[in-house]
Amino acid sequence: MAFVHKLSTVEQALDLLKDEPLSGQEICRRVLSLKQATREMAECLAHTMLGSDPRFHRLPDGRWTVSGYGEKDEPLELERATYVVVDVETTGFRPPADRVIEIGMVRVSECRIVDSYETLINPQRPIPGPITSLTGISYDMLEDSPRFAQVCEEVVRFLGDAVFVAHNVSFDWRFIQSEIALACRGRLLNRKLCTKRLARRLLPEVDRRNLDELALFFNLSFLARHRALGDALVTAEILLRFIERACERGIATLPALFDSIKPLKLRKT
Numbered sequence: 486m487a488f489v490h491k492l493s494t495v496e497q498a499l500d501l502l503k504d505e506p507l508s509g510q511e512i513c514r515r516v517l518s519l520k521q522a523t524r525e526m527a528e529c530l531a532h533t534m535l536g537s538d539p540r541f542h543r544l545p546d547g548r549w550t551v552s553g554y555g556e557k558d559e560p561l562e563l564e565r566a567t568y569v570v571v572d573v574e575t576t577g578f579r580p581p582a583d584r585v586i587e588i589g590m591v592r593v594s595e596c597r598i599v600d601s602y603e604t605l606i607n608p609q610r611p612i613p614g615p616i617t618s619l620t621g622i623s624y625d626m627l628e629d630s631p632r633f634a635q636v637c638e639e640v641v642r643f644l645g646d647a648v649f650v651a652h653n654v655s656f657d658w659r660f661i662q663s664e665i666a667l668a669c670r671g672r673l674l675n676r677k678l679c680t681k682r683l684a685r686r687l688l689p690e691v692d693r694r695n696l697d698e699l700a701l702f703f704n705l706s707f708l709a710r711h712r713a714l715g716d717a718l719v720t721a722e723i724l725l726r727f728i729e730r731a732c733e734r735g736i737a738t739l740p741a742l743f744d745s746i747k748p749l750k751l752r753k754t
Contacts, residue, residue, distance in 0.1 A: 494534060499551060499674065502541070506548035560738040563728050568593040568678070569647040570724060571657045572717040574620050576608055578656075580663035584608035585633060586622055588661075589713030590643055591721040593650075596728060598721055602643045603714040605630040620711045634668040641665070644675060648739070652696050652720050654679035676739075680720055682746045683727045687734070699723050 497516045501507060509531030513519040517530065528547075535541040535549055542552055570591040577583030585606050592600040605622070607630045617623045633640075640661070651657035654677050665671050684694040691702055700707065700719050703726055709715035731737075736745050 495538065498535060499540065502549060502551040506544055506550040508548050512549060560740045562738055563731060563736070563742060564596050566739055567645070567647040568650045568724060569644050570650045570717050570721040571661065572651060572713045572720060573657050573660050574622060574711065574713050575660055576610060576612060576616060580660050581667060584610060585660050585664050586612065586627060587620070587713040588640065589715070589717040591717045592643070592647065593721050593724060596725060601714060601718070602639070604636055606636065607632050633664040637665060637668040644673065647675065648678050649673065649675040650678045650680060650720070650724055652680045676743070680723050680727065686746050687727050687730045696720065
């Protein structure tokens with residue numbers, strides 16, 4: 486699931502509980518370094534730290550776990566999952582020195598595009614000439630636009646607990662994480678999916694897998710190339726075609742899809 490948070494102790498608990506459920510005593514030992522806490526004190530502290538947070542819940546045996554993790558008995562089907570396809574335009578390539586100037590997001594649910602979000606963002610710094618030439622976005626266009634901190638809550642709410650999808654996902658993910666960290670010292674916990682990596686797995690017949698070549702292959706057109714929402718919409722259409730192809734190959738669940746794009750030596754056998 487995806488959430489932004491500020492407390493380092495809660496962040497540590499999230500990272501721990503993603504792997505396995507733990508007792509209150511074990512959480513206090515690992516997160517708070519309280520090795521001598523009694524069971525009653527530990528459970529009280531754990532409940533104070535985690536009890537009001539919907540990301541956590543207690544199992545019948547009293548251990549704490551993270552909502553949504555470890556649900557292995559019924560893995561989510563690809564065609565029923567929710568994805569948010571993200572594209573950002575930026576002042577350069579290296580956050581946090583470079584900043585986001587536009588974000589576009591497209592929600593895909595049950596194999597349909599159901600919603601979208603876009604906004605220009607004032608990076609509070611000059612826009613390099615090559616970026617303006619590529620995107621058509623100038624600083625004059627951004628001067629009255631919101632800063633990322635002003636739309637951070639909207640962005641996180643739109644993402645929700647969906648799978649974060651992008652073409653070359655590491656680029657968009659790093660910039661969104663950087664902006665959220667600057668805005669509220671938080672971070673996302675969404676699962677990430679890269680359509681470029683999916684192309685390697687599901688389109689072996691295609692040599693070049695950049696967004697323009699994939700759009701050409703699937704006969705898709707851009708509303709606006711190198712603009713965030715235009716690129717996100719095309720990437721969402723590509724994702725839908727990849728889901729269809731994956732299902733045709735017997736890859737029908739999210740865990741199976743993630744496993745299929747791992748390097749061969751890391752795949753489950």
